[in-house]
Amino acid sequence: xxxxxxxxxxxxxxxxxxxxxxxxxxxxxxxxxLLGPSGAGKSTILKAVAGLLPASVxxxxxxxxxxxxxxxxxxDAVLLFQKPLLFPFLDVAxxxxxxxxxxxxxxxxAAARIAAIMAITGLDGLARRRVxxxxxxQQQRVALARGLVLAPSIxxxxxxxxSLDAELRQQMRELIGRVQxxxxxxxxxxxxxxxxxxxxxxxxxxLLAGSLRQTGSAEELFYHPADxxxxxxxxxxxxxxxxxxxxxxxxxxxxxxxxxxxxATATAVIRPxxxxxVESGGDNCLDGVVETVSFExxxxxxxxxxxxxxxxxxxxxxxxxxxxxxxxxFPPERLHIFPCPEGGx
Amino acid sequence: xxPATSAGTGRSCPVRRLLxxxxxxxxxxxxxxxxxxxxxxxxxxxxxxLSAGSTSGLGHFQQVLGDADFxxxxxxxxxxAGTSTVVAALLSLVLALALVNWAARSRLIHFLLQIPxxxxxLVIAISLLLILSPSGLLSRLGSxxxxxxxxxxxxxxxxxxxxxxxxxxxxxxxxxxxxFMLLAVLKxxxxxxxEVGATLKASRRQRFLHITLPIIAPSLGAASxxxxxxxFGAFEVPYLLGQTYPLTLPVWAYxxxxxxxxxxxxxxIAISLLITGTVLLAVLLAELLLxxxxxxxxxx
Amino acid sequence: xxxxxxxxxxxVGAILPFLPLLLWSFxxxxxxxALFPEGWxxxxxxxxxxxxxxxxxxxxxxxxxxxxxxxxxxLLLGIPAGRALGLYDFAGKRLLSLLLLxxxxxxxxxxxxxxxxxxxxxxxxxxxxxxxxxxxxVCLPYTIFVLQGVFRDYNPDFxxxxxxxxxxxxxxFWRVTLPLTLPGIAVAALFSFLLSWSQYLxxxxxGGGRTLTLPILLFALxxxxxxxxxxxxxxxxxxxxxxxxxxxxxxxxRGNIEGVR
Ligand SMILES: Nc1ncnc2c1ncn2[C@@H]1O[C@H](COP(=O)(O)OP(=O)(O)O)[C@@H](O)[C@H]1O
Ligand SMILES: [Mg+2]
Numbered sequence: 001x002x003x004x005x006x007x008x009x010x011x012x013x014x015x016x017x018x019x020x021x022x023x024x025x026x027x028x029x030x031x032x033x034l035l036g037p038s039g040a041g042k043s044t045i046l047k048a049v050a051g052l053l054p055a056s057v058x059x060x061x062x063x064x065x066x067x068x069x070x071x072x073x074x075x076d077a078v079l080l081f082q083k084p085l086l087f088p089f090l091d092v093a094x095x096x097x098x099x100x101x102x103x104x105x106x107x108x109x110a111a112a113r114i115a116a117i118m119a120i121t122g123l124d125g126l127a128r129r130r131v132x133x134x135x136x137x138q139q140q141r142v143a144l145a146r147g148l149v150l151a152p153s154i155x156x157x158x159x160x161x162x163s164l165d166a167e168l169r170q171q172m173r174e175l176i177g178r179v180q181x182x183x184x185x186x187x188x189x190x191x192x193x194x195x196x197x198x199x200x201x202x203x204x205x206x207l208l209a210g211s212l213r214q215t216g217s218a219e220e221l222f223y224h225p226a227d228x229x230x231x232x233x234x235x236x237x238x239x240x241x242x243x244x245x246x247x248x249x250x251x252x253x254x255x256x257x258x259x260x261x262x263x264a265t266a267t268a269v270i271r272p273x274x275x276x277x278v279e280s281g282g283d284n285c286l287d288g289v290v291e292t293v294s295f296e297x298x299x300x301x302x303x304x305x306x307x308x309x310x311x312x313x314x315x316x317x318x319x320x321x322x323x324x325x326x327x328x329x330f331p332p333e334r335l336h337i338f339p340c341p342e343g344g345x
Numbered sequence: 346x347x348p349a350t351s352a353g354t355g356r357s358c359p360v361r362r363l364l365x366x367x368x369x370x371x372x373x374x375x376x377x378x379x380x381x382x383x384x385x386x387x388x389x390x391x392x393x394x395l396s397a398g399s400t401s402g403l404g405h406f407q408q409v410l411g412d413a414d415f416x417x418x419x420x421x422x423x424x425x426a427g428t429s430t431v432v433a434a435l436l437s438l439v440l441a442l443a444l445v446n447w448a449a450r451s452r453l454i455h456f457l458l459q460i461p462x463x464x465x466x467l468v469i470a471i472s473l474l475l476i477l478s479p480s481g482l483l484s485r486l487g488s489x490x491x492x493x494x495x496x497x498x499x500x501x502x503x504x505x506x507x508x509x510x511x512x513x514x515x516x517x518x519x520x521x522x523x524x525f526m527l528l529a530v531l532k533x534x535x536x537x538x539x540e541v542g543a544t545l546k547a548s549r550r551q552r553f554l555h556i557t558l559p560i561i562a563p564s565l566g567a568a569s570x571x572x573x574x575x576x577f578g579a580f581e582v583p584y585l586l587g588q589t590y591p592l593t594l595p596v597w598a599y600x601x602x603x604x605x606x607x608x609x610x611x612x613x614i615a616i617s618l619l620i621t622g623t624v625l626l627a628v629l630l631a632e633l634l635l636x637x638x639x640x641x642x643x644x645x
Numbered sequence: 646x647x648x649x650x651x652x653x654x655x656x657v658g659a660i661l662p663f664l665p666l667l668l669w670s671f672x673x674x675x676x677x678x679a680l681f682p683e684g685w686x687x688x689x690x691x692x693x694x695x696x697x698x699x700x701x702x703x704x705x706x707x708x709x710x711x712x713x714x715x716x717x718x719x720l721l722l723g724i725p726a727g728r729a730l731g732l733y734d735f736a737g738k739r740l741l742s743l744l745l746l747x748x749x750x751x752x753x754x755x756x757x758x759x760x761x762x763x764x765x766x767x768x769x770x771x772x773x774x775x776x777x778x779x780x781x782x783v784c785l786p787y788t789i790f791v792l793q794g795v796f797r798d799y800n801p802d803f804x805x806x807x808x809x810x811x812x813x814x815x816x817x818f819w820r821v822t823l824p825l826t827l828p829g830i831a832v833a834a835l836f837s838f839l840l841s842w843s844q845y846l847x848x849x850x851x852g853g854g855r856t857l858t859l860p861i862l863l864f865a866l867x868x869x870x871x872x873x874x875x876x877x878x879x880x881x882x883x884x885x886x887x888x889x890x891x892x893x894x895x896x897x898x899r900g901n902i903e904g905v906r
Contacts, residue, residue: 050543051543051544052540052543052544071543072540072543072544073542073543073544073545073546073547073551074546077544078544078545079541079544081540083537085537085541087541087556087559088534088560089559089560089562098542098545098547098555099546101555102542102545102546102548102555103546146545147545150545150546355734356732356733356801357733357734357735358729358732358733358735363729363733363735365725366725366726366728366729367725367726367729367730367741369722369725369726370722370723370725370726370745370785370789371726371741371744371745373722373781373785374744374745374748374782374785375744377760377778377779377781377782378747378748378751378782378786380760380763381755381756381757381758381759381760381782382756382759383759384760384762385755385756385758385759385760386759388759388762440655443651444651447648453652454652454655456890457655457656457659457660458655459890460659460660460887460890461659463839463883463886463887463889463890464883464887465839465842465843465860465882465883465886466843467843467845467860467863467864467879467882468662468666468879468882468883469662471666471863471867471875471876471879472662472663472665472666472879473662474867475665475666475872475876476662476665480677482664482665482668482680484677484678485677485678485679485680486680488678489678489680493678495677495678496677517658517662520658570750571749571750574750574751574752575752577752578751578752578753578754579752580754580845580846581845581846581860581864595752595754598754598758599754602758613758614755614759617752617755617758620752620754620755621751621752621754621755624750624751624752625751628747628750
């Protein structure tokens, strides 16, 4: 049972606010991924929730209880750091038992809980190992078990996979998912990797430069970004300026129906993989010239210059050569139109 | 002795090159240090080609160990080394914990703490002589405040049975040394692991007992050992500030060694070897303690 | 507030011992129970320069050349050894580093006494080189200890990079290894210098009263009971250490002789 709610949260280092006016709710049993580029303030948020940094403004509520004034050790949230940070003077079991020992829980009860958590995290047989003899993945799993054994209301994870190599990362991702299903722990999972965020979480919250820009399902953020910056973060930077009149978006000789109301300065966006090269012009087409072609393996990236600007196209197969005239097709059902900006009516 | 050396660097080097790099230093240290101790042992044992006197075998050692003054000298030396080490270690612990977040940033604190490191023991001993002697600054201050009537009424703090001035010299000199050793560890991992502890529900007191203390224990132990060994074997400070009887072991050793009677020279060497042996024993004990505590701590 | 208190305590603690030395060195007349000298003057300092000038200068020179020679040799032998111990893994390394570092802990008394007789036979006793050797037995292990730490944090890939850019072995040493490790080497040199500078007993045993370094002169002065002169020589004696400390604080941003004894 665990629920986290942040209201108008602002955290500062000295005078400088690093995170400002943040609202976020994590429901019981949910995994929310807090996604953002490095330096956005993700770790700062987790530290504030854990009680390692003071919140300068706003409320932090765990299970509806205001915890702003509680020191870290009295908050029912455990933070898992980027590095495993295992206690070097304790062995594996000693590390996992640490929090229980602090709570005065020992003996058979503690042993049973430790054994159970070690089984879940795949650490069977390593109880007496010294921590410097463990691999990176094992160390991170010990850190996970050390937090989970306390059965916290909220588990805060700060890029726990970023120090692992690709294969281990995949395994850990699955492990965290399984642990979440088996224990039902509420988790706030921080990452800078969008595919990790999508794969692990129920919902994604995108943080850019200290403020939350959009919260929703992975598909929502990916296909229906709230604004240009969110779209750019997910790699979709093809913008078309235009206007909405009577349920139709029109810009740069493109048209598409929309449910949004009239707007004088509307912007549409289309993902690079949704653009098509076609033989001859027609509706929703622009003439252009191929500027660059780069083969990237699974797909090829083309920059195409048109009268309405330069567009990026991802093709499954390498096609086109530099300087070749082409016709770009914008499937209207793939165009996403941003909400009308303030004062754009 | 040094926990960091046990973790490998992961780099190897051809043996020939290693010999080239290490050989000269190794040769010189073996020659001077090992050779010095060995030659000392031969002389103390009265090994004929090297000895002037007639006593041979364990005679000189027996003479020293059988001397009625020996237990008193040993006791005094242990008392001085032990007390100054414990007091300096405790004060350093407090200082290091108070400074840990601050010292990293404050150049002034760093600079001030380094002053005692750079000043030779001898100078501090002289300064304390000028402060603590019966006609010293402290006595004058007492007189100005009407607490002390004459130098004779001032409590004996120099050349006294408790070695107050000697202890003060060592403590003043060694606090920065131990403090810096502790700060190095605390700055690196101390605060991060303490944060982990806080999120794992350890209170301030628990964090100190179960995280900070185990982390600094090896460094505190190593620093204390070095301080103890130094104080146990040093000559200048107890020579200047100590009583004429009983003598500390190093002072006794040098007095015998430099006696006009050349026959007491092997006795002086025997005493200095006993000092060496005691220090080696302390190193061994510390090493054993470290190993057993590691094994115990392994559990929980 | 707590911080101010702490700073004051450290400040007073660090500075206090210099107070009596300064007062006494400028005291002309200072009888009990006066709290401050009743007459000020430069007698002690002029005594150092004039009457005992020759001896003091000789003492300074002797101490300085000894410390310099010891430090040079310590670095010459210590840099390769520190590199080997800090940078590479090999069988028996733990034992070897214990052996090389044991002299740091074990008091030098027995070593000096043991070597004395042998040095007499070799004609090394009462010579400059003999005293350098005995100082080296103390300073070299310490130098290696410091440099081992320096090289543990050193990345030799820089050298490989320089070589692949066309630098020869000598150029690699002068232009890559040395600049990268220079702060650490400077600290090691300072350690070694200060250790040699403050040696008393080992100089006395091996030098046999011929090598009159500053500490040996200082001891004689204390026995003579002339407090002002002893205080003045004491201050002269700490001067290089304090200068080095200031220079280090300037050069390294944060002076770094933590760990020296
Ligand atoms: N201790 C600190 N003091 C001052 N600024 C900091 C501190 N830690 C982080 N910052 C700054 O706060 C911002 C957010 O940092 P952080 O929360 O660590 O980002 P993230 O975890 O998203 O990479 C960065 O600009 C960083 O430079
Ligand atoms: Mg971060």
